[in-house]
Amino acid sequence: MGEIIDGKKLAKEIQEKVTSEVAELAKTGKKPGLAVVLVGDNQASRTYVRNKQKRTEEAGMKSVLIELPENVTEEKLLSVVEELNEDKTIHGILVQLPLPKHISEEKVIDTISYDKDVDGFHPVNVGNLFIGKDSFVPCTPAGIIELIKSTGTQIEGKRAVVIGRSNIVGKPVAQLLLNENATVTIAHSRTKDLPQVAKEADILVVATGLAKFVKKDYIKPGAIVIDVGMDRDENNKLCGDVDFDDVVEEAGFITPVPGGVGPMTITMLLANTLKAAKRIWKTN
Numbered sequence: 001m002g003e004i005i006d007g008k009k010l011a012k013e014i015q016e017k018v019t020s021e022v023a024e025l026a027k028t029g030k031k032p033g034l035a036v037v038l039v040g041d042n043q044a045s046r047t048y049v050r051n052k053q054k055r056t057e058e059a060g061m062k063s064v065l066i067e068l069p070e071n072v073t074e075e076k077l078l079s080v081v082e083e084l085n086e087d088k089t090i091h092g093i094l095v096q097l098p099l100p101k102h103i104s105e106e107k108v109i110d111t112i113s114y115d116k117d118v119d120g121f122h123p124v125n126v127g128n129l130f131i132g133k134d135s136f137v138p139c140t141p142a143g144i145i146e147l148i149k150s151t152g153t154q155i156e157g158k159r160a161v162v163i164g165r166s167n168i169v170g171k172p173v174a175q176l177l178l179n180e181n182a183t184v185t186i187a188h189s190r191t192k193d194l195p196q197v198a199k200e201a202d203i204l205v206v207a208t209g210l211a212k213f214v215k216k217d218y219i220k221p222g223a224i225v226i227d228v229g230m231d232r233d234e235n236n237k238l239c240g241d242v243d244f245d246d247v248v249e250e251a252g253f254i255t256p257v258p259g260g261v262g263p264m265t266i267t268m269l270l271a272n273t274l275k276a277a278k279r280i281w282k283t284n
């Protein structure tokens, strides 16, 4: 029977560390600031952004929300980002995705100053991650590495398989595992014999976006299984990309949905904002 990795507990522990460091900085009159830009009325985005703001304030940081209407021009959004780049009280900038179709996400990401890019989406940060230099690491992948490390398992030398190749999760988490000296395979929808490939994994990260996609026959006995999914099952109940009940017997460790990867993402955003602030203060 696999041990459940408690993402809520780990997220809280890391947030407490960030909060106490922020409190120390406050004594010297310093306060990290995060600006979140929300475009349009997407309800899911609105909920995510509200949670980000709440957690930022709980950590003792400055939180700024900039709301723009669905029909805002790309030019206007880019000028808002440029103003935030110049704002000395703001150390982290996050533009909530997805953006309306008439706006280029690529252009917006490229415009965010890479030293305030707490999402880790800017090409400079992506490149630095690729060559193993210090960079801002996207929040969900950074959280996944913390979850794996929390099991006490050494990543070095292990076989890791990542199912999914998105720029936000699959590719960066594969790169982080490689930087930790795992032997990494990136599998995806066109991979042949996917269950056999997955079964090689000591560490299996699943980010397919397909409800309960991974079953018992994908799992090497004792493997660490990290489920990045946020899906709905046939009864509209929240579930992951892994069929938890089917897999839990076979796995060594497994993250639940909810309560696994999800809670770690905002915590890593706060950690990135603190890191951004400290870097900016150091160079100014």
Ligand code: GUN
Pocket: 094, 095, 096, 097, 098, 119, 139, 140
């Ligand atoms: N939309 C869904 N997840 C994310 C994220 O991690 N960052 C941003 N900016 N938008 C998102």
